[in-house]
Amino acid sequence: MQPRGGGDRAAVRKGPWTAEEDEVLHQHVREHGPREWSSIRSKGLLPRTGKSCRLRWVNKLRPDLKTGCKFSSEEERVVIDLQAQFGNKWARIATYLPGRTDNDVKNFWSTRQKRLARILRAPLPRRRPAAAKHGGGGGVGATSSSAATNSHEAAAARASEAQYRCFGLIPFQQTTTRQHRIGESSQEPPLAANQYADAPFSGAESVLPFPPGFAAMDVAAAGCSSSYGAASEVHRPLPFLYASGSAPTVDPGGLFVDGNALIDGGVGVAYLEPKPEPEHYLEPKPEQRTPPRFFGLEEEVDDYGLVVPVRRGAPDVLFDDLPPEMINFFELPLPPSPSARL
DNA sequence: AACTACGTCAACCGCATGGCC
DNA sequence: TGGCCATGCGGTTGACGTAGT
Numbered sequence: 428m429q430p431r432g433g434g435d436r437a438a439v440r441k442g443p444w445t446a447e448e449d450e451v452l453h454q455h456v457r458e459h460g461p462r463e464w465s466s467i468r469s470k471g472l473l474p475r476t477g478k479s480c481r482l483r484w485v486n487k488l489r490p491d492l493k494t495g496c497k498f499s500s501e502e503e504r505v506v507i508d509l510q511a512q513f514g515n516k517w518a519r520i521a522t523y524l525p526g527r528t529d530n531d532v533k534n535f536w537s538t539r540q541k542r543l544a545r546i547l548r549a550p551l552p553r554r555r556p557a558a559a560k561h562g563g564g565g566g567v568g569a570t571s572s573s574a575a576t577n578s579h580e581a582a583a584a585r586a587s588e589a590q591y592r593c594f595g596l597i598p599f600q601q602t603t604t605r606q607h608r609i610g611e612s613s614q615e616p617p618l619a620a621n622q623y624a625d626a627p628f629s630g631a632e633s634v635l636p637f638p639p640g641f642a643a644m645d646v647a648a649a650g651c652s653s654s655y656g657a658a659s660e661v662h663r664p665l666p667f668l669y670a671s672g673s674a675p676t677v678d679p680g681g682l683f684v685d686g687n688a689l690i691d692g693g694v695g696v697a698y699l700e701p702k703p704e705p706e707h708y709l710e711p712k713p714e715q716r717t718p719p720r721f722f723g724l725e726e727e728v729d730d731y732g733l734v735v736p737v738r739r740g741a742p743d744v745l746f747d748d749l750p751p752e753m754i755n756f757f758e759l760p761l762p763p764s765p766s767a768r769l
Numbered sequence: 770a771a772c773t774a775c776g777t778c779a780a781c782c783g784c785a786t787g788g789c790c
Numbered sequence: 791t792g793g794c795c796a797t798g799c800g801g802t803t804g805a806c807g808t809a810g811t
Contacts, residue, residue, distance in 0.1 A: 441781070443805090465796060477796070482780070485798095497777090518799060529799070530779080537801090538776060545775085773811080779804090786798075 440474040444483055448473055452480055452488060461485075486530045493526035498535050506532055 444452075451473050459466075461484055464477030473480065487494075498506070502524055509520045517529035517536070524532065 443779075462797085476781095478782090478798090479780075481797070486779075515800065533800070534778060538778095541776085771811100773809100775807105775809085777805105777807080779806105781803080782801085784799085784801105786796100788794105788796085790792105790794085 438474055439468075439476055441479070444487075448475070449483070449488060452484060455480075456484060456488075461489075486528050489528075491526055492528065498527075498531075502527065503535075506535060510536060 452467070455463075455467050455472060461481075464481040464484075466477075467473050467480045468475060468477060475483075486492075505523055506520060509523055513519050515533075515536075517533040521527050521529040521532045
């Protein structure tokens with residue numbers, strides 16, 4: 428940490444800002460407006476670079492910032508939607524969120540991505556019997572004829588159908604999210620052929636709506652590497668689901684599944700081909716920036732003259748997006764952890 | 770109580786862009 | 791036209807707090 432003061436222009440201070448520095452910066456903005464950042468240092472007002480001063484102002488001192496409050500569900504929806512539309516254009520996305528900075532959006536998205544990645548990496552339950560004891564095995568591909576399991580399957584099938592109905596309303600668009608062919612990754616070993624030989628989605632290339640942040644490899648790896656007995660963590664449902672037609676769906680527990688295999692370990696995998704983005708999608712003119720409808724959101728024109736999705740009476744959580752069958756499904760008891768069964 | 774994993778946030782860095790001379 | 795400089799943007803990192811074990 429550099430000592431403050433001293434008048435040495437070469438000494439650039441880094442690290443956290445002090446209240447005194449903030450006040451100097453405020454004073455500068457009051458006198459000159461939010462510009463001429465470099466002059467702050469050249470005049471010896473602060474031993475900070477112009478970039479650092481600007482960043483501090485934009486991300487922390489600007490008076491119109493929402494500080495100390497987390498992203499609302501509405502803001503989450505907007506970010507998710509716009510990220511799918513614009514990619515990682517955080518500054519652009521932030522313009523749709525008054526009081527939020529590009530850094531806020533970026534951090535929010537980063538956190539969300541990490542969470543999703545962790546969920547997808549983690550071992551997940553392949554089925555969730557209501558009460559049946561897990562009898563020695565029950566790993567991937569195991570089947571069960573128990574009434575309990577069938578009940579879950581039925582619930583899952585209903586949930587899946589509900590997803591299809593629900594998501595049929597959503598205009599999926601290709602995102603800029605990285606996409607893999609199955610087994611292609613520098614991070615994960617390729618899947619053995621027999622791990623996805625039965626994948627039923629080989630024809631889904633053109634319609635598969637990969638959710639932002641998901642990668643086929645990750646999903647498949649998570650599903651194929653997990654075993655029922657290894658599940659030890661209760662994952663919250665993801666706040667959104669994607670589906671279309673006969674393409675795979677994402678189960679809120681984080682597995683990428685098809686409607687038939689939701690319960691019993693048949694993890695759906697997909698083979699993606701890059702798809703040219705629609706013209707309007709690449710460079711929307713301002714009047715064309717119409718985020719896709721999202722779960723019945725209404726739309727309105729914001730302060731920037733842009734059409735944005737708006738939900739009346741926004742809830743605090745996103746689970747109301749899920750069909751009741753799905754909520755019920757995830758309320759079902761999870762299998763005991765390995766330690767609990769010992 | 771100690772440890773660990775995770776989430777959040779602030780700030781830095783490198784590169785891109787645009788204006789000015 | 792090209793170089794310089796200021797500013798903007800996106801990626802990344804590290805500190806810190808908190809919850810769970």
